[in-house]
Amino acid sequence: MAFEQVENQNSLNEECGIFGVWGCDDAANLTYYGLHALQHRGQEGAGIVANNNQHLWQERGLGLLGDVFRDPQRIKSLVGTAAIGHVRYATAGSNGIENIQPLMVNFSNEQYALAHNGNLTNAKTLRKELEESGSIFQSSSDTEVLLHLIRRSKAETFKEKLIEALNTVRGGFAFLLMTPTAMYAALDPHGFRPFVVGQMPDGQYIVTSETAALAVVGARFVRDVQPGELIKIDDNGIAIERYTENTTLNIDAMEYVYFARPDSNIYGVNVHNARKRMGRTLFQEHAVAADIVVGVPNSALSATAGYAEAAGLPNEMGLVKNQYVARTFIEPTQERRERAVRMKLTAVPDVVGGKRVVLVDDSIVRGTTSKFIIRMLREAGAKEVHVRVASPAFRFPSFYGVDMQTTEELMAANHTKEEMRQIIGADSLEFLSTEGLVAAINLPYQGAGTGLTTAYFDGHYPSPIYDFQASLSAWEARGEVDFAPEPTTTYSPTQVRTLAKQDLHLEGEQ
Amino acid sequence: MAFEQVENQNSLNEECGIFGVWGCDDAANLTYYGLHALQHRGQEGAGIVANNNQHLWQERGLGLLGDVFRDPQRIKSLVGTAAIGHVRYATAGSNGIENIQPLMVNFSNEQYALAHNGNLTNAKTLRKELEESGSIFQSSSDTEVLLHLIRRSKAETFKEKLIEALNTVRGGFAFLLMTPTAMYAALDPHGFRPFVVGQMPDGQYIVTSETAALAVVGARFVRDVQPGELIKIDDNGIAIERYTENTTLNIDAMEYVYFARPDSNIYGVNVHNARKRMGRTLFQEHAVAADIVVGVPNSALSATAGYAEAAGLPNEMGLVKNQYVARTFIEPTQERRERAVRMKLTAVPDVVGGKRVVLVDDSIVRGTTSKFIIRMLREAGAKEVHVRVASPAFRFPSFYGVDMQTTEELMAANHTKEEMRQIIGADSLEFLSTEGLVAAINLPYQGAGTGLTTAYFDGHYPSPIYDFQASLSAWEARGEVDFAPEPTTTYSPTQVRTLAKQDLHLEGEQ
């Protein structure tokens, strides 16, 4: 989506990326490179916790990974053969260092660290209960609830405590949890977020958000973590079990549309290829007579290629994005504010001049950027600008791990398509249909439903949303949104399958 | 060229970008945005000098523009209605703050600031002479020579002193010079570097390295600065004259191939379009049977589009570049060094697997990166990899403003094409011909020669190289390189044309 690249307020932001490794001499260094491959999932904070079997060491800070670890001493100080790391998108107002993950807690007798990608939908309720019975939270993050639940559990072993806690929280989560003796990975029962297992050439296991992070560190892909799974990795190898049998698959469709890297695969589907198919389907659904196709860089470039190929039109670089990052100042006048926007994106008169342009974007959030881009294209001489969006219109908020929990600024939630067209100043405006999106992703999924969460577009929420229910009550009253019931959870984790290394790549649970 | 993006040692680096404005309330702010658009021309230092008609104020520092001006106070402290700025690529060993431009000198009775894009070929000789007669240099930069020549001149007026100095230095230069009462711009007699005049909506003049910087600040393009021109801008407007009549046009062909932004125009030629034509010509010269075309991001993407369109093959995202910058550490093992490289660029198995790939790059310097990329593509499953380079092979060094003054590490200077192919591991390797390059650029130039400098490829140097002559003597002995004589200079600047604003956009000197 163009918006995020041009203005980073109120846009659609992924909440995080996580990476963990067990048994490597240079665990923190490996995690640094792995997190760099996930930087697109969170740019406002980064941290790594390393484990030297006796003690956990934490380094974290605000800003990009490269800023946080500018001093190489910070990586060097993270001694140990295991590590977990996190890159974070922080919502406004909660940008303190105490919210940067991995969170770490030190007890008199033990230490844990926790990294979380996702969003818990009952965290406020649980936090209130925990605080009422005396717990003190160090952060304002929903993630910390899990640590308190583990600590409060009366179960016998650490793993039993953890399973109890996993069965108490609701919403979207991919967790990595480090103790001095083991690393645990767990995915929520709906599989809202991508989460994969990889293996280094020497056999060490990695668990991380995207396959692109495996490639960077030279690891091969082993398998996707399945909804409801709990994985324990320690010096004895890897053990996979289910902490609940009540699972479905509802991977967030926006991972394919926008969040994930084009070189990542999610449940077997390559993201670049999926986006090309979205572009192709978009053309099939909404062809228009034009001279050239122009994509909004960088995120819409795959879909643009698909559209252009299907249309048989030249795919031209009519918009150029400045790949360097520099702060824009708070500018007092409209003229100077536009300067700040053009700093990031400009139109090329020699490319678009006199042309009928199909402008392909991956999504429209507030519309502000679309409006600006279209004006730039026209100033650069474009004769017509037809906007084609490679995803359906955003009409509803999300609560499973994306920072879009109100719809006040969501253009499509407050305007008809024709109003939107007029506001952004396009000659025509069309969106990919939800069906087209689902078909383009083409998830090799055999279960009930599509395997995808498309609530943003169609209001079908795969589970209740607890703390946020009030946000949707008006829509619910009008029958525009509906909620699948939460699968009934029972404390009946299945038998652990401790997998031999040679078996792992034969796994074909999908 | 891929190399620069992956490893920034010993690659081909542009020396600088410059930007100047006269008569704007927010001159330093405007310059900041303008320089950001030129960041690709120099990432190791940045500076701005502002002028409030009485005093010049300087702020400069090492690193990216955004790092140097992270504290907004630095921009605020640059008061005044005129400013010049500079982004710098610094060669190793001379990375002191004293070399960061604009250079500024304070006399008892006056101040100047100077920003320079290019490289003087007789600076060492001049410096030695000046030092012998008592001058002290504050920097190790060749640029400072001009300041001393002005100061030493016995001519009457400042402008006459400047003209005398401009007629003394040799090599490539686009200069911006600020005094409290005027801004001067001058281009060398060969026009080695791009240099353009623009105008703000309210009439204020800008002179800068690329048209892309005009677009960012909302200025319109007025005209290219011509070789041998001296432009004076002050509160009376703009005055253009020639400080010498002995000029030719020899714009560096690498500006079109690699240095300039795709959205810039140079002498009327859009860079993106020129690169597409290079790709198209490359296909015409060296077609090969293949399934897909993959470009090395970001610099080769325009040429790749041209090749793919001409070939009728899909243009696929088989290589993904991480757009975030983070330092790589000095890694002790080969395995970890490769991790550092993959951090920046990865191949996508789902895109290239089982395919015959045409890999389009813009140039090959040391070959190290090409070798690495080809290996990645093969590991990702590519069946064949045919390398097509959208410029001729680099066989000779450059001395007019690019950091490539020796050929020890220049692959094509030391190996045959077949040796290169074997070293990088390609199935085939072909380069665009020099003729093809010249034709693809298609410069609307009526004078003698091509209007381009192609010395890197063919050894035809458009002027003597003075301080560096020894570097080329062996080649010269073998007749592989030749030098055009320096045009005889005479102190006969033509009559000044003071241009009314309305006339300017009618100028069609080219």
Add this chain to the structure above:
Amino acid sequence: MAFEQVENQNSLNEECGIFGVWGCDDAANLTYYGLHALQHRGQEGAGIVANNNQHLWQERGLGLLGDVFRDPQRIKSLVGTAAIGHVRYATAGSNGIENIQPLMVNFSNEQYALAHNGNLTNAKTLRKELEESGSIFQSSSDTEVLLHLIRRSKAETFKEKLIEALNTVRGGFAFLLMTPTAMYAALDPHGFRPFVVGQMPDGQYIVTSETAALAVVGARFVRDVQPGELIKIDDNGIAIERYTENTTLNIDAMEYVYFARPDSNIYGVNVHNARKRMGRTLFQEHAVAADIVVGVPNSALSATAGYAEAAGLPNEMGLVKNQYVARTFIEPTQERRERAVRMKLTAVPDVVGGKRVVLVDDSIVRGTTSKFIIRMLREAGAKEVHVRVASPAFRFPSFYGVDMQTTEELMAANHTKEEMRQIIGADSLEFLSTEGLVAAINLPYQGAGTGLTTAYFDGHYPSPIYDFQASLSAWEARGEVDFAPEPTTTYSPTQVRTLAKQDLHLEGEQ
């Protein structure tokens, strides 16, 4: 004591200084100046929490106050009309930012901040209990226990919860606790640490560690906080009550000897004057024939003046301390290590040459510095060096708020006085007697005992030491130390006396 000034490892360090104000427009600024006056009590971290009646804002960091608040924006961001602040001495190994106070906790429905001067003697035991019932600590500081106790209390009101918590912790504490609606101050039942109430000219109340901090901000002294008191300050004024009736006064004698500023008064006794009396008494107890008296700057200068006056000898500047602070590097050789020490303190040959010198110090901890100073004096030509220490020898550790919890490196705990004299190389060595110290302080105290804690010197601990009992068991077995029982506490706070402003300065509870 000389030691701290020359070497800051393993010396005798005060744990902290605190400052709070309610009802001032520039509360954070006032707190900044107040804390600066307390910088001698803690140099390794500083923080301020401000309160704008709705929200608490926290800024804190490692290092000196001036370093933490170098950026004036940090003070500006602390909006509100009330604030508490803290300067901290951090023991090695726990120097993380999470331990810098004021600690702040954010609940769903409320916020507190807490600043603590002192040391809790049962914190480890309490923490273990709290963790076992599910609490998670964010810091390794003993202070945090109080927050958890408040949170866990089943009492009705916040104040009742606080009183319950105050009756649960043991040891030395002066607490300042901020909530959005009130500021609380509480002193332990023994009054180990100084704690005073002051008032601004416009009537606003301040509570802080030393009267010197009142003077800096232009406040007048109102009264010393009494052992066992809980003070609540809010928009209704000040209310003082006792949270326990079981109190004694045992102010740490080292506050008079070394910790407090000479311009502070504690329980009515001016510290400079007390030190002069210590010096005078020291002469009376241990006169020696000499030519001049030299004090170890800066802390021994008051005692030195007292000794010199009593002896009728010239008080000479034979040692000069460099008032500027600069880091010393880790030096590889003995020669260079000595350079690092001389950087801070040098002897003056023209002053001490040929003289019989009485060297007055306030205390001897490890003896290393004394040895070094005596050698410097001899090298500077001193004929004799007679060391006179204005406090008794340290033989036992402390646990009520001073970083001296083992005696391994305590010279007097491991050597006879004669051995000490030989080690440090003095011609004679004498200490002030405990009786002499008590008499010199001359505390206007009518209760049982001396009103002072002199456990360092005589092993009489005014209360049990819980977590640390094992440290002293060998001594206890030999009968060298003894412990007064903890006063039986009952939850019977006395009636609150809400004081009118005009009454406060008439208070004469002492």
Add this chain to the structure above:
Amino acid sequence: MAFEQVENQNSLNEECGIFGVWGCDDAANLTYYGLHALQHRGQEGAGIVANNNQHLWQERGLGLLGDVFRDPQRIKSLVGTAAIGHVRYATAGSNGIENIQPLMVNFSNEQYALAHNGNLTNAKTLRKELEESGSIFQSSSDTEVLLHLIRRSKAETFKEKLIEALNTVRGGFAFLLMTPTAMYAALDPHGFRPFVVGQMPDGQYIVTSETAALAVVGARFVRDVQPGELIKIDDNGIAIERYTENTTLNIDAMEYVYFARPDSNIYGVNVHNARKRMGRTLFQEHAVAADIVVGVPNSALSATAGYAEAAGLPNEMGLVKNQYVARTFIEPTQERRERAVRMKLTAVPDVVGGKRVVLVDDSIVRGTTSKFIIRMLREAGAKEVHVRVASPAFRFPSFYGVDMQTTEELMAANHTKEEMRQIIGADSLEFLSTEGLVAAINLPYQGAGTGLTTAYFDGHYPSPIYDFQASLSAWEARGEVDFAPEPTTTYSPTQVRTLAKQDLHLEGEQ
């Protein structure tokens, strides 16, 4: 003087301190410690240039030495066995990094670095001449003139060029000049500034501003540099010659009164002892009935001790200075400005209450601080405050190395003593006489005159002041100031005395 400690604008500031060493393995580290001992001579910038016999390496920055070299890599990067360093007081407006010394110049074929303590009185004139013949200055510092004079000299050898330059500049200077092959030290013909030679235990030579810097690094004092001397130190040892025979001794009396450290000796006179004698003489000249004597810390403490001893009165700590440095903010109200002042200095009611106080200060510049201190003392209960100043009143400016070149803000230049008394609010006010000052310093000098510069007090300038003549013309017209003629200089340096190490300490030229 109190003023500098409380407010650092417009006070009396020493211009610099310098330190150089030749032949030590850890030359930069040694220089760091040496400069720290000179920090009182300049707090606004610091720098070191090291010499590894082939190349000079420079590190410098704004602020205190400890801030500039906070990163230990900066010291480590200064490789070499020789080094010179500088601490600087910068006048307002010229606080750029380019003025921080040592200045360094890089020629094509050589490098020098220069550090200067003092002020050249004909620098503006010389600079104008040099600029007119084409020189460009990198700094606004007067020091740089010397480098240009050396460079411009037509003399044969480097030393001859240097001697010619030394004979061209006028005013006060102690220079240290480093080349890759030698270190040079030169003192002006009047000896305005202290400058001493020392020797390390292993024989290496040091030249520095004060003997206190020798003590810190473990060096012994060898001899004072004499007016007109040029010293060359290289691998062959030390060689001392005179670059002019026309010399007198006019050491600045303020070095004894205020600038130098109490533990330094200048021309054989210990500064602390001289100050005690000033205090004693002050009592003899201006006794007053009183109860206690209070000194303004830290600089007046020696004089205070002298006064108190002579008067037989107790020397009490009635004013306490906070030894920690922290920034004060720009405060909007008078009340808050006073807070900022009290942050640095407070009065002690328990010490001064009800007492008749003699307040001893070393000097009065603007009077602002005296006024503030007296008010604080009265608020603290002092019954009477009699101000006694241990130097004569400042009536005239200085031009030989002190930042006091106008008298607009000089209280004694604009008011009678009685007016001053009323303004500052003292019960009485008296100054030491110039004769008393000269007698108290008691310089063992046999030549013409006193050997001291006392122009501040009596208007007798030991030489013309060139660039600044206009400043004094009104006074000169009234006959209040007079100038000794500059000794006629001839280029006749005496024979070099190359001193064997064993001879050096036998030198008794004084």
